[in-house]
Amino acid sequence: MWDRLLTDCHVATMVAAPGNPLGIMTNAAIGISDGRIVRVGKRTELAGFRAKEVVALGGAWVTPGLVDCHTHLVFGGTRAHEHAMRRAGATYEQIAQAGGGIASTVAATKAASADELRGSARRRLHALMAGGVTTIEVKSGYGLDTASEIRLLNAARAIARDTPVRLVTTLLALHALPPGTDRDAYVKMVTDDMIPAVARAGLASSVDAFCETIAFTPAEVERVFTAARANGLAVRLHAEQLSNQNGAALAARYKALSADHLEHLDVAGAKAMAAAGTVAVLLPGAFYALQETRKPPVQLLRDHNVPIAIATDCNPGTSPLLNPQLAMNMACTLFGLTPEEALQGMTVNAARALGLAHDIGTLAAGKAADLCVWRIDELAELGYWIGLPGPERRIVAGLDT
Numbered sequence: 001m002w003d004r005l006l007t008d009c010h011v012a013t014m015v016a017a018p019g020n021p022l023g024i025m026t027n028a029a030i031g032i033s034d035g036r037i038v039r040v041g042k043r044t045e046l047a048g049f050r051a052k053e054v055v056a057l058g059g060a061w062v063t064p065g066l067v068d069c070h071t072h073l074v075f076g077g078t079r080a081h082e083h084a085m086r087r088a089g090a091t092y093e094q095i096a097q098a099g100g101g102i103a104s105t106v107a108a109t110k111a112a113s114a115d116e117l118r119g120s121a122r123r124r125l126h127a128l129m130a131g132g133v134t135t136i137e138v139k140s141g142y143g144l145d146t147a148s149e150i151r152l153l154n155a156a157r158a159i160a161r162d163t164p165v166r167l168v169t170t171l172l173a174l175h176a177l178p179p180g181t182d183r184d185a186y187v188k189m190v191t192d193d194m195i196p197a198v199a200r201a202g203l204a205s206s207v208d209a210f211c212e213t214i215a216f217t218p219a220e221v222e223r224v225f226t227a228a229r230a231n232g233l234a235v236r237l238h239a240e241q242l243s244n245q246n247g248a249a250l251a252a253r254y255k256a257l258s259a260d261h262l263e264h265l266d267v268a269g270a271k272a273m274a275a276a277g278t279v280a281v282l283l284p285g286a287f288y289a290l291q292e293t294r295k296p297p298v299q300l301l302r303d304h305n306v307p308i309a310i311a312t313d314c315n316p317g318t319s320p321l322l323n324p325q326l327a328m329n330m331a332c333t334l335f336g337l338t339p340e341e342a343l344q345g346m347t348v349n350a351a352r353a354l355g356l357a358h359d360i361g362t363l364a365a366g367k368a369a370d371l372c373v374w375r376i377d378e379l380a381e382l383g384y385w386i387g388l389p390g391p392e393r394r395i396v397a398g399l400d401t
Contacts (some may be wrong), residue, residue, distance in 0.1 A: 001050045001051060001052060002031045002032060002033045002038055002049060002050070002051040002052070003032055003033045003034065003051065003052055003053065003398060004031075004032040004033075004051055004052070004053045004054075004055060004398060005029060005030070005031050005032070005046065005049065005051035005053070005054045005055070006029060006030040006031075006032070006055050006057055006062065006373075007029040007043055007046070007054060007055070007056050007057065008027075008029075008043065008056045008057050008058055008059060009028055009029070009030070009057040009059065009060050009061065009062045009373070010024065010025065010026045010027070010028060010059070010060070010061050010062070011023075011024070011025045011028040011030065011040060011061075011062045011063075011363060012024050012061065012062070012063045012064075012343065012363075012379055013025060013040055013064075013362055013363040013364060014063070014064055014343075014344065014347050014348040014361060014362040014363065015362050015363070015364050021340060021344075022340055022343065022344070022379065023362070023363075024379075025040065025041070025042065027042060027043045027044075028040065028041065028042060028043055028062075029041065029042070029043045029045075029046040029047075030062065030363065030369075030371070031046055031049055031051065032369040032398040033398070034398070035368065035369055035397035035398040035399075036366060036367065036368060036369055036398070037363060037364060037365055037366065037367050037368075037369050038365060039365055040363050040364060040365065057373055060373045060374060060375055060376075060392060061373070061374045061376055061378075061379060062363070062371055062372070062373055062374070063343065063347060063363075063371065063372050063374065063379075063382075064134075064347040064348070064351075064360065064361055064362055064363055064370065064371055064372070065132065065133070065134025065135060065347075065360070065370035065371055065372050065394065065395070065396065066131070066132040066133045066134065066135075066324045066346045066347065066350075066372065067133070067134070067135040067136075067309075067346060067347060067350035067351050067353075067354065067356075067360065067361060068128055068133045068135070068136045068137065068311050068312050068314070068324060068327075068346070068350070069135075069137050069258070069281060069309055069311045069350040069351075069353040069354050070137060070139075070258075070260050070281050070283060070311035070312070070313050070353075071128075071136060071137060071138055071139065071311065071312060071313065071314040071315070072138075072139050072141060072142070072172070072313070072314065072315035072316075073121050073124055073125060073136070073138045073139075073156065073314055074109075074117055074118075074121040074138060074140070074142070074152050074155050074156050075105050075108070075109050075117075075120075075121075075142045075315070075316050076105070076108035076109035076110070076111060076112030076116065076117060076120070076142075077104075077105060077108030077109070077111075077112070077316065078316050078320075079100065079101075079104060079105060079316045079317040081100075082095050082100050082101070082104075082317060083289075085100070086289075086290070086291070092214075092242070092290055092318070093214055093242075096214055100317075101176075101317055102141075102142070102175055102176040102317070103176060103178075103179065105142050105316050105317060106142050106143070106144055106176070106178075109142040109143065109148075109152070110143070110148060114151070114155060117151075117152070117155045118155050118158055118159055121138075121155060121156065121159055122159045122163065124314060124322055125159060125163060125165065126163075127322040127323070128312065128314065128322055128323075128324060129163075129164075129165055129394065129401070130390045131322075131323050131324040131325055131390045132324055132325070132372045132374075132390050132391045132394060133165065133324055134165060134166060134360075134370040134371075134372070134394060134395075134396050135165065135166040135167075135168070135350075135351070135354070135356070135360055135370065136165060136166070136167055136168070137167075137168045137169075137170055137311075137353075137354055138156040138167060138168070138169055138170070139169075139170045139171075139172040139208055140152040140153050140156075140169070140170070140171055140172050140204075141172030141173075141175035141176075141208070142175070144175065144176065144178045145178075145189075145194075146189070146193050146194040146197050146198075149171060149172075149173075149194060149198065150197065150198060150201065150203060153169050153171065153198065153203040153204055154203065156169050157169060157203065164396045164397075164399070164401035165396065165401075166356075166360065166368075166370065166396070168205060168354050168356070169203060169204045169205065170204055170205070170206045170207070170208050170236065171194070171195065171198045171203070171204040171206070171207050171208065171233070172207075172208045172209070172210075173190045173194055173195060173207050173208065173209060173224050173228075174187070174190060174208075174209035174210055174215065174216045174220065174221060174224055175209075175210050175215070176210070176215065177215075177216075183220070187216075187220050187223055187224065190224055190227070191223055191224055191226070191227035192227075195207060195224070195227045195228055195231050195233070196227075196231055198233075199231035199232060199233055204233065205233065205234060205355070206228070206233055206234035206235060206236055206257060206355075207224060207225070207227075207228035207233050207234070207235050207236075208235070208236045208237065208238065209221045209224050209225075209235075209237055209238065210238040211237055211238060211239050211245050211247035211250070212238070212241060212242055212243065212245060212247075213242065213243055213245070214242070215238075217245070218245055218246060218247060218250050221237065221247070221250060222250060222254075225250075225254045225256075229254065234256075234257050234355060235251065235254050235255075235256045235257070236251070236256050236257045236258045236259070236260065236353075237250070237251040237256055237258075237259050237260065238260055238261055239251055239259040239260065239261060239262060239265075239269075240259070240261060240262045240263060240264040240265045240266075240269065241261035241262070241263055241264070241286070242263075242264070243264055244264040244265070244266055244269075246268075246269065247259065247269075248262060248265055248269030248270070248272060248273055248278070249268055249269045249272040249273075251273070251276075251278055252269075252272035252273050252275065252276035252278050253272070253276070255276050255277070255278070256276070256278050257278065257279065257352075257353055257354065257355050258278060258279040258280070258281045258309065258353040259273060259278055259279075259280060259281070260280075260281035260282075260283060260311075260313075261281075261282075261283055261286065261296070262280055262281075262282065262296045262297075262301075263287065263292060263294045263295065263296050264294065265280075265296060265297055265300065265301075267300065270297070270300045270301060270303075270304045270306055271304055273304075273306045274304040274305055274306050278306070279306070279307045279308075279309050279349055279352050279353040280296070280301050280306045280307065280308050280309065281309045281310070281311055281350075281353050282296050282298075282308060282309070282310055282311075282331060282335060282337075282345070283310075283311055283312075283313035283319060284310070284327060284330035284331050284334050284335055285312055285313050285314075285318075285319035285320075285321035285326075285327060285330065286313050286318045286319040287330075287334060287335075288319075288330055288334060289318050289319050289320065289321075290318055295334065295335055295336075296335060298335050298336055298337060307349040307352055307353075308337070308341060308344070308345050308349055309345045309346070309349040309350040309352070309353045310327055310328060310331045310337075310342055310345030310346050310349075310350065311327065311346075311350065311353075312324060312327045323387050324346060325382060325385060325387060325388040325390075326386065326387045327346070328342040328343065328345070328346055328382055328383045329342075329383055329384065329385065329386050329387070329388075331345060331383070332383045332384075337383075338383075339379065339380040339382065339383030339384060340379070340380075342382070342383040343379065343382055343383065347361050347362070348361040348362050349361075368397065369395060369396075369397060369398035370395065370396050370397065371395050372391035372393070372394055372395070373391055373392045373393035373394075373395070374391050374392065375391075375392045376388075
């Protein structure tokens with residue numbers, strides 16, 4: 001006997017089929033047992049199966065739970081004052097050079113207590129969960145030394161223990177250079193101390209870096225990627241956001257799970273990502289907040305069959321975004337994605353960006369029973385409404401949350 005049987009629904013399985021890229025099943029049902037999907041099929045096909053609980057969904061739409069595959073959720077303070085500076089004409093680089101940007105959040109984060117960090121991150125997480133997020137990636141990066149980065153990763157893990165969400169932690173090893181620090185010595189500390197310590201403690205599954213003129217060079221990133229791989233950790237990269245540093249191609253050489261931002265991606269980078277299976281994570285919240293004008297080359301990604309994911313990039317400075325539906329709407333409105341691509345971007349492709357496509361992102365037998373029930377008339381509404389209210393039900397591991 002199954003634990004639950006969800007009936008009278010339309011399902012976007014996200015398992016692509018010829019002529020049916022979203023794997024849509026109408027008049028469907030979903031069987032769940034032990035937190036996993038047992039079967040998805042036509043309602044009539046599952047009518048003979050018994051379950052401890054049968055839930056009629058009244059014609060609602062069911063999708064995989066949303067996956068927010070790029071966030072900086074744990075930090076102290078805000079950077080609301082920088083919003084005013086941008087409105088007055090200051091650029092991202094000018095704010096950073098004036099002591100703002102990442103450096104100001106690092107200071108506020110170090111000044112915050114552990115309880116304050118967990119409390120503020122938990123509030124942000126609950127907002128994202130209310131929008132349908134069942135899996136979230138959380139980066140460190142606001143510590144800039146080994147002990148502080150470990151503190152942030154521990155804070156992220158702590159909020160996951162008492163919250164019904166799947167949380168993936170990433171060590172953002174190269175985010176910013178601490179003021180007055182020798183570059184080579186800092187990168188050596190990251191490669192020889194920080195990454196091994198995090199790997200030994202099992203606090204992260206991947207390592208990230210910011211490859212940009214105002215951050216770290218490709219050569220420095222390569223040193224960090226080499227250390228990450230040597231310590232059994234996957235890699236991902238903030239690449240081609242403000243300029244083309246050939247970061248996407250570098251990420252692809254190391255079989256990175258994802259390259260993120262990509263406004264300045266070129267053909268060589270796209271081809272390399274396609275060959276490596278590296279997912280393109282687009283972050284429309286940052287594009288919007290920074291008032292950028294150069295859009296990521298979506299058609300180039302399509303032409304080379306690079307999977308496109310969407311994420312909120314929730315962070316205090318460049319993407320204070322806490323609504324996954326708004327991220328999907330922005331991806332459509334600002335970047336030209338179709339509503340179908342946006343939904344793929346926050347389900348199946350976002351799962352790929354986290355290396356979790358084997359378990360989440362689609363609704364199929366054997367997969368985790370993480371899903372959302374939406375009271376909408378058609379799937380396109382998920383990329384249409386500007387800040388659609390969250391799902392009617394959010395189910396994680398087969399249980400309402």
